Amino acid sequence: MAEAIWDVIVVGGGPAGMMAAGRAAECGLKVLLVEKNKSLGQKLLITGGGRCNVTNSEFDTRKLLDKFKDNGKFLFSAFSQWAVKETLDFFHTRGMETKVENELRTFPVSNSAQSVWDVLVEYLKENDVTVLSDSPVTNIAVEDGKIIGVKTKNKIIKGRSVVIATGGTSRPETGSTGDAYQWLRDLGHAVVEPTPSLVPVALKDTWVKKLAGVSLSNIKLTLFQNGVKQNSLKGKVLFTHFGLSGPAVLNMSRDIGELLKYGEVVLSLDLLPTEDYSTLNTKLQELFKKHDKKKLRNSLSDLIPSALSPAVIELSKIDGDTPCNSVTREERLALVHLLKDIPLQVDKLLGVEKAIITSGGVSLDEVDFKTMRSRLFPNLYLVGDILNIDRPSGGYSLQLCWTTGFVAGNSISK
DSSP: OOOOOEEEEEEOOSHHHHHHHHHHHHTTOOEEEEOSSSSSOTTGGGGGGGTOOOEEOOOOHHHHHHTTGGGHHHHHHHHTTSOHHHHHHHHHTTTOOEEEOGGGEEEETTOOHHHHHHHHHHHHHHTTOEEEOSOOEEEEEEETTEEEEEEESSOEEEEEEEEEOOOOSSSGGGTOOOHHHHHHHHTTOOEEEEEEEEOOEEESOGGGGGGTTOEEEEEEEEEEETTEEEEEEEEEEEEOSSEEESHHHHHHHHHHHHHHTTSOOEEEEESOTTSOHHHHHHHHHHHHHHHTTSBGGGTGGGTSOGGGHHHHHHHHTOOTTSBGGGOOHHHHHHHHHHHHOEEEEEEEEOOGGGOSEEEEEEOGGGEETTTTEESSOTTEEEOGGGBOOOOOSSSHHHHHHHHHHHHHHHHHTO
16 A cells, blocks of 8 residues: 655644644645644644733734835735734634734633634634644655655655744744754755744843843843944833843844944933923923922832832932932932933843844845745745744744745645
């Protein structure tokens, strides 16, 4: 009896792989999804702190792709086939409602990545995708210069088409260890060495450890090297036991990593970016007048989160027991400057094990984005984080997975 040949073998059971497998099977193909872990979607279940930022509800595709910067021009043909609206329709029609938060970040109403996982796994089941879990692929199988399937430890599994959806090297404990980069190099693909992209920042300032768990919304973060401003972002920042995380920090991390190669890097926190120095000075004067004999340490919570007050007072070098009516003009002006510019000394970026995504991957000019097909092999498809596409935090990574996965699965069936 001849060995069965699958129509499609998808390697990697993350979001892009599940979408590709589900769509190809929905189109009537016989699909095998091969996953190295014991279960699918390990990284998906921890994304967004376990809440899963499913997409970004920017329905203007051009505006959405602007967030991908120079890579956006490659993505138009794929996103014209499947973008944000199609993604939301996919989940909504399968009973998973969503909600939109800051900067159009979109989450399941349940606040649980499990809801997303459940929809995808059901999608695979209803379309009869065969899942082979706990089965690491060791290489792509090639015969006479043609791809014939994939190799596992024990055998060659044959398939007419192969989709590589193995992800990058972020969060290696979930199985993203970058295995496929070497397979693809061996096939002749150019692969840019992956580096951590959206990653938290460790600081030299020890006082920030006392603030672990405190988050600040709508603050301004400015990046300096040698006193020269390099970048500036507004958004949310989270203090951690090692330094800083949160969307504003993650979205600046690649620039920070690049600058650290050349010397010291300083971050400046502006706690009140909507106030200029003069207005803030007036507000402080009014605040001190209002609280009069009240201690300074108990008064700043009118302006900033109370959890932050002790740190700000410590940095200002003003005695926190000073009554508000005894704060000198010089001390007040120094406090104004501090609230607008808290300097933080960057130590390093955390490693790839803490990165949300990695930059690097297969060179984009070697992929046909109308189909997600490799330009080197007509039956090889490349999707998700295996591609060299930088993107910010905010739902863009998963949208890239949904789009490229769907387009690959759809294209193979034609």
